Every structure is written in structure tokens, then in C-alpha cells.
Amino acid sequence: MRRDACKNAVRRSLLHWYDRHHRVLPWRVSPGDRARKASRNQKNSCSVNAYHVLVSEAMLQQTQVATVRAYFVRFMEAFPTVEVLAAADEQRVLRLWQGLGYYRRARHLHAAARIIVQQHGGRVPDTVQQLLALPGVGRYSAGAIASIAYQQPVPILDGNVARVLSRLFGIRQPIDATATKNQLWQRAGELVSPTRPGDFNQALMDLGSTLCTPRQPRCADCPLHKLCATRSDELPIKTRRTTPKPVTHTILALRRRGRYLFEQRSPRGLWSNMWQLTTAEQLIDDPVNWIKERFGLSVRAPRTLESFIHHTTHRTIRFELLTVAVQRGSTNGQTQWRTLDDLDDLPLPNPQRKAIKALLATDKEVEPQRRRERGGRQ
DNA sequence: AAGTCGGGGGT
DNA sequence: ACCCCAGACTT
Numbered sequence: 001m002r003r004d005a006c007k008n009a010v011r012r013s014l015l016h017w018y019d020r021h022h023r024v025l026p027w028r029v030s031p032g033d034r035a036r037k038a039s040r041n042q043k044n045s046c047s048v049n050a051y052h053v054l055v056s057e058a059m060l061q062q063t064q065v066a067t068v069r070a071y072f073v074r075f076m077e078a079f080p081t082v083e084v085l086a087a088a089d090e091q092r093v094l095r096l097w098q099g100l101g102y103y104r105r106a107r108h109l110h111a112a113a114r115i116i117v118q119q120h121g122g123r124v125p126d127t128v129q130q131l132l133a134l135p136g137v138g139r140y141s142a143g144a145i146a147s148i149a150y151q152q153p154v155p156i157l158d159g160n161v162a163r164v165l166s167r168l169f170g171i172r173q174p175i176d177a178t179a180t181k182n183q184l185w186q187r188a189g190e191l192v193s194p195t196r197p198g199d200f201n202q203a204l205m206d207l208g209s210t211l212c213t214p215r216q217p218r219c220a221d222c223p224l225h226k227l228c229a230t231r232s233d234e235l236p237i238k239t240r241r242t243t244p245k246p247v248t249h250t251i252l253a254l255r256r257r258g259r260y261l262f263e264q265r266s267p268r269g270l271w272s273n274m275w276q277l278t279t280a281e282q283l284i285d286d287p288v289n290w291i292k293e294r295f296g297l298s299v300r301a302p303r304t305l306e307s308f309i310h311h312t313t314h315r316t317i318r319f320e321l322l323t324v325a326v327q328r329g330s331t332n333g334q335t336q337w338r339t340l341d342d343l344d345d346l347p348l349p350n351p352q353r354k355a356i357k358a359l360l361a362t363d364k365e366v367e368p369q370r371r372r373e374r375g376g377r378q
Numbered sequence: 379a380a381g382t383c384g385g386g387g388g389t
Numbered sequence: 390a391c392c393c394c395a396g397a398c399t400t
Contacts, residue, residue, distance in 0.1 A: 060395040067386060067394085101384030108397080138397045158395045178379070205395055214393060215389070241392090242381085270383070312384055350385070 010168070010227055011193045011200060017223035018203035023210070025065065026072050027056035028202070050124035050149035051082045057141045058109040062102060065209065071100050083122055085113040094273060094347035103272055103347075108136025126150040139185075148198035155188035156201045157181065160208025165191075166236035167212060170229030175236040244316045250284040251355050252291065252302065253277045253323045259337040260359065261329065262346060270312070275346040277355060287322055299324045306358050310351040321355050323362075 022028075029049055055075060059068045075096050079085035085093070090110055097106035112134040116124055124145065125131050131142035143156040157165075162175045165184050173180040193200035211218045219231045254261040254277075262275050284290045287302045302322040310317045331337060338346070340360050348356070 057395065062383090062394055062396055063385080064387065064394050099385075101386085102396085104383065104397080136397065140396060144395065156395080159393070160395065202395085209395085213388095238392090240380090272383085310385095314382065314384095 006227060007191055010191060010224060013223040013227065014203045014207065015193065015196055015199060018199055018206065021206070021210070022199075022202065023065070023206055025056075026069060026076075027052045050126070050145060052076065053145050053149040054082075054112070054124050054137075054141075055079075055109065057144050058105050058136055059100065061105060061141070063100065067100070071096070081122075082113050082116050082124065085110065086117040090273065091345065091347065095345060098274075098347045099350060103274060105136055107273065108134075111135045112137065124149065126152070128152070128154055144201065147192070147201050151196075151198055153192055153194045153197040155185060155192045156204075157185050157188050158205065160205045160212075161188060161201075163214065163236050164204055164208045164212045164224075167217075167230035167232075168224060168228050170235065172235065172237060174239040176238050176240045242314065244311065244314055246316045246318070247281070248283040248318045248320060249351075250280045250282065250287075250320045251277050251322065251352075252280065252284065252287055253305075253321065253355070253359060254291070254295075254326050254329065255323055256326050256329055256337060259339050261331075261335055262338050262343075263335045271349040273347075274349050274352075276349065276352045279352075283320065287324065291324060291326075295326075295329060297326050297329060299326055305362060308351070308354060310354075317351065319351055319355065321358060323359065 027049070056068065056072055059071055059075070078092070078096055079088060088110070090107060093106050093110045094103060097103055100106075115134060116122060120130075125134070126146060126149070128142045128146050131137050131145055132139070137145070140156055140158050143154045146152040146154050147156065162181070162184050165171070165187055166175050169187060171180065171183065173183075175181065175184065188204075191200075207222070207224070211222050213233075215233055217233055219225055219228070222228065225231065261278050263278055265271050265274050265276060267273050278294075280290065288299055291297050291299050302324040305321045305323055307318060307320050310319060329337075340356055340363070343356070
């Protein structure tokens with residue numbers, strides 16, 4: 001009984017706060033817009049944006065709202081409907097995802113779009129069970145799409161919500177433990193508003209990202225202050241921590257008549273299906289021999305350009321960038337010779353973009369010299 | 379239950 | 390340096 005009263009107070013306070021302070025986001029239909037559309041009796045006023053919600057949720061996985069904004073807008077301009085996305089080349093989808101990270105998400109979203117068109121008549125499914133069957137859609141995303149796009153009273157649990165609920169209820173167990181997560185899912189399920197589930201879930205996330213932040217939460221401004229068991233940043237408790245492993249990758253940029261050799265990475269693992277200059281995921285002591293063995297090409301001494309560090313969650317990668325001039329060399333389906341001013345269609349990981357920038361800088365130095373030399377002889 | 383998968387924001 | 394982010398998937 002007391003728990004029910006508390007529950008209602010949380011819902012009321014949070015939704016009231018959300019109505020006044022919700023963030024305005026490109027993929028979000030504000031409560032006012034929805035009411036206006038409903039009053040005009042527009043068909044599908046909620047379900048038409050389910051595709052927008054699907055795309056945004058894919059982009060937002062482990063990625064901050066501020067980062068996603070521009071990517072979402074560009075993506076929707078390129079692929080305005082689920083049909084357009086389903087018909088697109090994966091290469092183009094990856095290119096629009098370039099720089100966002102976790103590239104498997106893009107391929108999953110693309111595959112999901114094709115399933116939605118082929119098996120669901122182009123309509124994003126509206127049940128958690130059907131949503132969970134889509135690639136790249138897990139428990140969180142299924143709940144988010146069902147509640148936000150279809151007003152279904154189902155919970156969500158992401159990093160924000162876990163932090164807010166752990167503080168609100170004073171949950172002192174580590175939130176990265178499976179048992180704690182299950183407990184939090186249950187509490188979220190009991191708490192979710194039956195009348196405005198989408199707004200309620202988004203309100204929890206907005207609260208977590210603007211007031212109930214990991215450090216220095218603004219408890220004085222919090223609508224749940226009087227209901228909160230913690231009112232500080234002493235919760236949540238986390239246990240997991242991993243230190244990145246230091247490794248070296250060697251980029252051997254093969255150059256032939258102003259073009260560089262690009263190869264596509266494997267469909268699995270890091271930067272899956274993205275493109276790169278010929279790169280070995282180790283330190284190459286003897287580049288000449290390595291090229292001989294790998295490509296069957298005899299080359300003169302390579303030139304070392306630069307070395308730089310790239311950080312990912314699990315690795316600290318030192319990239320060694322070398323260039324090698326070659327006289328010949330073939331291509332197959334996984335490789336292409338490209339000029340550096342014609343790469344707009346190739347999805348490239350950030351460190352590769354950095355390497356290409358360095359190549360462009362040195363080409364600018366080298367080219368005029370050669371031209372002068374040729375001119376001098378003539 | 380632990381590991382893998384990116385890159386940027388904030389402190 | 391470190392933690393965190395509208396997680397999902399594999400092992």
C-alpha cells in the first residue's frame with residue numbers, strides 16, 4: 001500500500017518534470033505534438049515514427065545523445081523510410097555510420113530493415129517479443145521502441161535508468177551484476193506509468209543524463225528528491241573495470257601511380273566490413289619481406305611517415321604508418337586502388353582517416369618537388 | 379559471467 | 390587517466 005503510494009508519487013513528479021524540462025531531440029515526438037496530432041485524428045500519428053525510434057535507439061546504444069544528433073539527421077535524409085533503408089547497399093549504410101563506432105549496429109539495423117519490409121509489411125513490430133527477434137534489438141531497445149513508439153506499458157533499463165533507480169531505491173549491490181540487473185528490471189517494470197509509458201521511460205533517461213548524473217548530481221533540482229533513498233553520488237556501485245591492452249598495428253600504404261591499395265576488413269571483429277589501407281595487426285619488422293610474402297611484390301625500401309596512438313575500449317593501438325611504392329599489383333573483390341580524393345564511398349575507421357590525412361600532407365610536399373624536378377630536366 | 383565491439387564527452 | 394554513454398551479441 002505504501003509502495004503503491006510511492007509509485008504514484010514518482011510517476012506524477014517525474015512526468016510533471018518531464019512536461020516542463022524534457023530535451024528536444026530530432027527523433028522525439030514531444031507530448032504536445034502527440035496531443036495535437038491525436039486531436040487532429042491523424043492516422044498513425046504514433047506509429048509512423050517507429051522507424052525513427054528504431055534508428056535512434058540503434059545509434060544511441062552506448063553513445064551519447066549529443067554525438068548521435070547529427071548522425072541521425074544525416075541518416076534520415078539518406079534513408080527516410082524503412083523501405084529505402086532496406087533497399088540500400090550495406091556499404092552506404094556503413095558510410096553514414098562512419099565515425100559513430102560499434103559498426104555492427106549499422107549492419108544489424110540494415111538487416112532489421114530488410115526483415116521489417118519482407119516479413120512485417122514495412123511496419124516496425126509493436127510487441128517486445130517481435131522486436132527482440134530483430135538483429136541488434138535487445139531487451140532495452142525492444143522496450144524503448146514498444147513504449148516510445150507504441151505506448152506499450154513495458155519498462156526499459158539502460159545506464160541512466162540503472163543509476164537513477166539504484167539511487168532512488170538505495171540499491172547497494174553492484175549494478176553490473178546479473179542479479180542486480182534483474183532486480184532493476186523488475187523495479188522498472190513495477191514503476192512504469194501505465195498511461196504514459198514512453199514519456200515515463202524517456203523521463204527517467206532525461207533525469208539520469210541531466211540531473212541524476214554519475215558525478216555531482218544536482219539533487220537540489222531533482223523532482224524525486226523527497227522520494228529518493230540516496231540523494232548523492234555514493235550509488236551506484238560498480239565492480240567491473242578492464243585496462244586496455246597495448247598493441248601495434250602497421251599500415252603499409254602501397255602506392256602505385258598516385259593510387260593507394262585499400263582492402264575490406266572481415267565481417268567479424270573490429271571495424272567489421274570497413275575499409276583500410278593495407279594494415280597488419282602487428283609490428284612489421286621487415287616490411288619488404290612482408291610485402292614479398294603477402295603480395296609477391298618486390299619493393300624498394302619503405303618510407304616511415306608517422307606513428308600515432310588510437311584508443312578503443314579494449315586496446316591502446318600504436319599505428320605505424322609507412323608508404324611503399326610498387327610497380328604493379330592486382331585487385332580482387334576485397335581490394336581496390338584508389339586516389340585519396342575519391343574515398344567518399346568507402347567507410348573508414350577513424351585511425352585510417354588519420355593515416356590518410358598524413359598521406360595527403362606528404363603527397364602535397366612530394367608532388368610539387370617532383371614536378372619541379374621533371375620541369376627542370378625538360 | 380566475462381569478453382568483444384568505437385569513439386567522444388566530461389572531469 | 391579514468392569513467393561513462395538511450396547495449397547487443399558471442400563465448
